[in-house]
Amino acid sequence: MSMKVISIINLKGGVGKTISSVNIAHILSTIHNKKVLIVDNDKQGNTSRLFGVKDATKSIADIMVESCINVKTVIKPTIYNDLDIIPANMDLLEANLAVITDDEIEGKASILKNALDQVKNEYDYCIIDNPPDINLSVINALVASNDVLIPIRIDQFALDGMKDLIEQINNVETARLKGCFITQFSKNKMNLSKLEELRKSSNYPILNTVIRRTVKVEESTFENLPLLEFSKRCNASRDYVALVEECLKL
Numbered sequence: 001m002s003m004k005v006i007s008i009i010n011l012k013g014g015v016g017k018t019i020s021s022v023n024i025a026h027i028l029s030t031i032h033n034k035k036v037l038i039v040d041n042d043k044q045g046n047t048s049r050l051f052g053v054k055d056a057t058k059s060i061a062d063i064m065v066e067s068c069i070n071v072k073t074v075i076k077p078t079i080y081n082d083l084d085i086i087p088a089n090m091d092l093l094e095a096n097l098a099v100i101t102d103d104e105i106e107g108k109a110s111i112l113k114n115a116l117d118q119v120k121n122e123y124d125y126c127i128i129d130n131p132p133d134i135n136l137s138v139i140n141a142l143v144a145s146n147d148v149l150i151p152i153r154i155d156q157f158a159l160d161g162m163k164d165l166i167e168q169i170n171n172v173e174t175a176r177l178k179g180c181f182i183t184q185f186s187k188n189k190m191n192l193s194k195l196e197e198l199r200k201s202s203n204y205p206i207l208n209t210v211i212r213r214t215v216k217v218e219e220s221t222f223e224n225l226p227l228l229e230f231s232k233r234c235n236a237s238r239d240y241v242a243l244v245e246e247c248l249k250l
């Protein structure tokens with residue numbers, strides 16, 4: 001087994017990074033019987049809250065600051081089979097500052113990669129949920145990743161920041177942009193034509209699967225449940241299942 005690491009990234013907030021990370025990870029483990037590690041790399045800890053580990057004693061902040069940490073002491077099980085998590089909370093803010101200002105630390109961009117390498121034979125996939133930023137944490141995620149997925153919401157500013165993000169991805173030799181995918185899509189004339197435009201004009205690969213907007217998604221977050229556990233048949237559930245299938249074939 002050699003763990004494949006996939007980062008879900010966009011510089012913008014509210015585009016569906018967390019929802020996508022959680023559901024891609026959950027679908028890989030439940031439908032595809034993969035062993036999956038989800039990494040919460042956002043100090044807001046939304047993914048951690050969803051899995052009930054927001055207040056775990058150890059978090060990704062400890063990985064950033066403790067050079068010889070045994071990563072297994074940070075990994076927590078979730079209530080789902082074959083789905084474990086590295087939690088995050090506000091400690092990550094201070095941890096990143098500590099790393100940035102410490103001149104003694106070498107290889108500041110590969111801290112997460114080195115930690116994840118410790119468990120690369122224990123998981124099939126690692127999904128990293130990122131903050132809406134390009135900070136030390138995100139650079140660490142990119143260096144640790146084989147693939148990058150970018151969720152995009154269609155609006156006037158859909159592609160803002162994409163150039164910078166793609167530049168950062170291209171800077172990291174080992175990370176490959178697998179593709180962008182549309183989230184929170186409402187099917188109407190305007191959006192369909194915007195989507196068409198985006199597919200034609202974009203310099204970036206846009207996956208075929210589109211994640212539709214449904215109120216079930218928001219409801220699932222209030223119940224702290226992955227979509228398949230909350231509403232197996234809603235549009236977004238089916239779309240995420242299709243998205244994972246598409247990605248596995250790429």
Ligand SMILES: Nc1ncnc2c1ncn2[C@@H]1O[C@H](COP(=O)(O)OP(=O)(O)O)[C@@H](O)[C@H]1O
Pocket residue numbers: 012013014015016017018019020046132183184185211212213214215217218221236
């Ligand atoms: N397909 C969808 N349909 C409806 N609401 C969605 C969908 N995807 C995400 N949302 C909602 O959009 C908001 C932002 O999603 P989130 O995954 O937290 O974004 P990010 O992590 O990029 O900030 C959340 O309130 C979430 O419930």
Ligand SMILES: [Mg+2]
Pocket residue numbers: 017018019042046130
């Ligand atoms: Mg998020």
